[in-house]
Amino acid sequence: MSSRSSKTKITLPLTAPSPKLLTTWYAQQVVAGKIVASQKVRQACKRHLNDLKRQGTTEFPWVFDEEKGHRPIRFMEQFCRPSQGNYRQLVLQPWQHFIIGSLYGWVHKDTGLRRFREGLIFVGRKNGKTTKVSGLSLYGASKDGERGARVYQLANSMKQARLQFDECKAMVQQSPALAKHFRVTRDAIFFDKTLSKIEPQASDSERLDGLNTHLAIFDEIHEYRDYKLINVIKNSRGARQQPLILYITTAGTVLDGPLMDYYELGADILSGAITNERLFFFMAELDPEDDVEDPATWIKANPNLGVSLQLDDMIEEWERAKLIPAERSDFITKRLNVFVKAGEESWLPWEVIQRNNGEIPIEELEGLECVGGFDLSDTQDFTAACLEFPIPGERKVAVISHSWVPQAKVALDQEKIPFREYEEAGLLTIVPGDYVRHELVYEWFVKQAERFAITKIAYDPAKAFELVKALTGYGFELKPVRQGFITLGPALDHLQELFLDGAVVYNNNRLLRWYINNVKLVEDRNRNKMPTKIGKYRRIDGFAALLNAHTEVMHMLTTPSPGGSIEFVSISKLLKGGE
Template structure:
């Protein structure tokens, strides 16, 4: 946001007079991004291309939506006319082209006949200091007064009441600063009332007592990177039933909660924008750096900070980065909050989120029927997670991991990890055992069933608690091998696995439970530089990774052979495991 007549975009200054009329700025921004005249992240470019593509098919039989520029511009006009930021001595708030694109898209795309909003949800993912609080506070005041809804509830939502009140207090400050708004709004300590439509704005948090009585018209979720589960989100989604065009807006930076709702929504958004899945009712604006090489390229930082040069001074940001990158904890925080990239909070984390994300290939498991593979299992305690896997070495130098886990119903009822157990079971990634413990015969049966499709040459295992299962497997004709859980045995496999992940050569078909295990692994290192895997906390399980690592201690030996010149080369699948 900027309070003058110019807008800094990319590395130059574009005068407002050279831009089209304000109503057309949303489409203008999309055109400029796609043309490369405005530097933007890959996902923002895809969002802009999606907008332009939709304009071409607007109103057709298979696409009933149209872009109404007037409807898209109404909230922008309201914010610029009546809303002033509480900080700074500014007489007028002028929204930037990227904000025109976001707001214009959310409010301008409507059904061609009913004129009801197309988008039911929107994820706005940008770095810190890009005017999120001011933008959402203004939108909330518009939604409660000028959006054509009576009795509309607009909850301002966060993981804590303290965070929720930041948005709420900014909206109250806007009312206080505007004689027009003061005339019609009635701000109280815990609610802002707009009596003409019997509507109100309230701060709400996960522990709020009044959540179940809401009748949500527009729900604003702030900083959902802090959310560990879907409790608050689900309550609000279930409160929209009486509304014709409800809208949920998630506005956030990246964070450290790598198995929470934000990462799930982000990955869905990336898939939608890439055309992998279809979702015509959710809007995505994902501003981030595209590559770690851009960390030291300030001209690229606008990708994560579309308000760069407006609410953010580039010289200050460069100075802050030069200082932060010398301290690991500060560096991670800067990357997360300012470059808007997910980072594992543990300084010893085995894999960064960006590394895990690049291993995103999908392989048809039917294509592996009859292929040789190595099994692995980690039994842990019977009252906790138990995991097994098959690892398939591929001709390409990649490996495919088929992973499955078991957990007793008793643990599901406690759910200290805030894991969506039932959803994982529905996806075929997990079995919830009705007993109070995991019966190891279930693991045995899994290997037997897999052996009907795949050539399981060997099953590796952690010797702890494994005697009975190993005995049963051997009696069924499986070959087994104990893997000692020490530095000398596991370190070479850990280092090889990390190289595979860095090269994007681990295929696990985006198994969410396996990804959770990966996020939970950190390293301990002995004085000789050898590694061991360790979980990051009491509830951060790594059983699925441990099973995979057991298998990889043998797979890695089979994937290479001497090439005669002191180097090695990948061998073919036919030669594997002989």
């Protein structure tokens, strides 16, 4: 669809309520379809309206206090002004009223303390993020009722954290009212009346101990690859009555980090799949069915369209960016808030990987025939093994995957991979020493054989002589898989079809998902394909093990019956020549 220009701006009708009531008004307008918003924003608005109806019930201890919800908004509009641009007064928009009003207005009916302990604000670039961070930081240090408040502005690097902090300092310096009460130094902003202060902190800060969080605002957590700083902040709020942690970010290309975990958690909570009353989510994005080239949908990811950014400017930027693959991906990610994998050669779009996030209880796989696969490492690297199960009666497979990595690699920490989190989830074993002993893979397959019917194990013959000898001696049938275009290409195509159909069940194995996300393709002169990895530090070992197994599984998965339907064929039939 070709780009087209229009003037898009949210304006309040003459019947709009007083500003104090805009939180609920916005939710009503979105649910009624009068304000265009993403599906997840509509779900957040429905959640708010439903919770209003639950007030006063025995099972719901929260009430919505419109006055408390409006206090930080009133503070920001009265005292704060962006330091960049020609703004004489800050006027927060209805969607910002909804976010801030919800975070500060929902309180416990008995104590009056805040309901929400954490919030994810997920919006496109240039939607007033910097102003919101600065304004809420200043309110948190001065007017939030917390003596000795510690407010932290957080980023992945101190350089980035200081950019946000410098904007907050500039906001104080250009406001006579704020400058009168706040004391600004190079490294902190002090509110001496309550002995409170605002500081920048980052993952690479030299000292992260001794923090005492009242309010923490993370900037752009799409860049984070681990939970180091997040966990420090979460563990530092025990002495506070109503601490609040906010994550304000756009989408990104790091699809195995904390943002993706929070994004998926938010999707589950907003859809009602799980319940958590203490987490808030505002997720402005294009919906899966939206055309990225249709400017009419862009407001879903940019609720400030017509205020801090203009549609005509976005269209002009898109017309230029769409001609260059890297710039096109950046526009889709940052301006339309759609997760895009790094690299145009990526094997599967992120939404396709997400399509396969189903689960099958491990107990249901016991006794089913499966094919094993493994990929051995070079010295200090990942080793991976898997079992792939064709699901009887369906064109679907389930995957169990495990990896090993030496402690020496973990100690280097060059890649910011969350090794410890993977280990705690049971997806990875960190092995003492400098390399992964092949006996560990042997022991893993022997243990799995106690529960599952492993018919054969497919493998890359390079470096596998001793392991193959041991596995064969135990009684497994081993199948070498030559790592070439002719052998791997058909399996790669078949596996891709299964992913496109949402038919690969990997039980939300985050490490396997990371491997899959790192795959890109190379082709020979005949357009035959092979997988390779994206970038120097990305790994595909777990996917390589799965692909080895799939060279066998694709033959045993399904076969057309005489009537034209699909019939499951077991490995035992294949071994008996189809009898």
